[in-house]
Amino acid sequence: MKIGILGAGNIGGSLARLLRDAGHELLVSSRRPERIDIESVQAGTPKEAALFGDIVIAAVPLIAARDLPAAELQGKIVVDAMNYIPDRDGRIAELDAFESTTSQWAARYAPGAIWVKAFNAILADDLPRGDRPPVKGNRALPIAGDDAGAKTIVAERHADIGFDALDAGSLDESWRFERAMPAYCIPLNRAELADRLAAAKRGQELPHNSWHR
Numbered sequence: 001m002k003i004g005i006l007g008a009g010n011i012g013g014s015l016a017r018l019l020r021d022a023g024h025e026l027l028v029s030s031r032r033p034e035r036i037d038i039e040s041v042q043a044g045t046p047k048e049a050a051l052f053g054d055i056v057i058a059a060v061p062l063i064a065a066r067d068l069p070a071a072e073l074q075g076k077i078v079v080d081a082m083n084y085i086p087d088r089d090g091r092i093a094e095l096d097a098f099e100s101t102t103s104q105w106a107a108r109y110a111p112g113a114i115w116v117k118a119f120n121a122i123l124a125d126d127l128p129r130g131d132r133p134p135v136k137g138n139r140a141l142p143i144a145g146d147d148a149g150a151k152t153i154v155a156e157r158h159a160d161i162g163f164d165a166l167d168a169g170s171l172d173e174s175w176r177f178e179r180a181m182p183a184y185c186i187p188l189n190r191a192e193l194a195d196r197l198a199a200a201k202r203g204q205e206l207p208h209n210s211w212h213r
């Protein structure tokens with residue numbers, strides 16, 4: 001399938017290589033596309049990536065959601081890999097007050113897009129790349145969204161690259177695997193992931209960086 005990726009950094013670049021190797025057609029964006037050099041992956045602007053993809057992965061800093069190419073994303077499945085990192089994004093009062101999830105906040109900048117939160121809860125360094133080993137057997141990753149059909153398509157893209165997608169519910173529930181929740185960026189199988197999602201308490205964060213292996 002055609003997949004656009006907004007952002008060619010750690011997570012966008014790694015997902016581009018993996019999905020390319022799984023047989024998909026990729027267009028990855030930068031505000032300076034001439035700087036992208038990923039073999040057999042097209043480079044373009046964010047608008048071009050949004051137009052290109054049947055699904056479009058958002059792999060930019062959360063605050064950059066305000067600059068998403070909204071018109072081009074209308075009707076598209078947007079895979080939201082973004083996390084709220086106040087040191088990078090600045091403070092967002094609505095998120096600090098838990099009035100919405102980071103995905104609900106970001107989705108507002110692309111009305112008419114079909115939003116699925118996914119790939120935010122794995123470190124880019126844990127994605128296979130070059131000399132890094134392939135995904136080990138049964139690592140599960142959480143996804144969330146309000147459209148069942150879109151979640152099925154996104155779950156299939158997980159399987160393509162060796163992951164077991166676990167449906168963690170609606171966008172409203174997606175805080176359960178936001179940054180520093182118990183399910184965040186820790187290798188888990190399906191049953192362990194389900195337990196950690198259930199154990200999450202809003203506002204109760206893991207110690208900083210304890211999720212690193």
Ligand SMILES: NC(=O)c1ccc[n+]([C@@H]2O[C@H](COP(=O)([O-])OP(=O)(O)OC[C@H]3O[C@@H](n4cnc5c(N)ncnc54)[C@H](OP(=O)(O)O)[C@@H]3O)[C@@H](O)[C@H]2O)c1
Nearest residue numbers: 007008009010011030031059060061062064082083123124
């Ligand atoms: N790194 C990880 O392990 C990891 C894991 C899971 C999720 N995430 C999340 O994924 C997102 C990307 O993280 P990353 O580590 O890949 O970041 P990164 O390496 O810094 O890459 C960010 C990308 O976003 C682009 N960008 C920045 N501002 C933009 C804007 N206003 N409009 C369009 N593009 C913009 C940059 O492109 P240009 O400057 O070339 O335009 C760059 O390609 C973040 O939300 C992060 O929290 C990261």
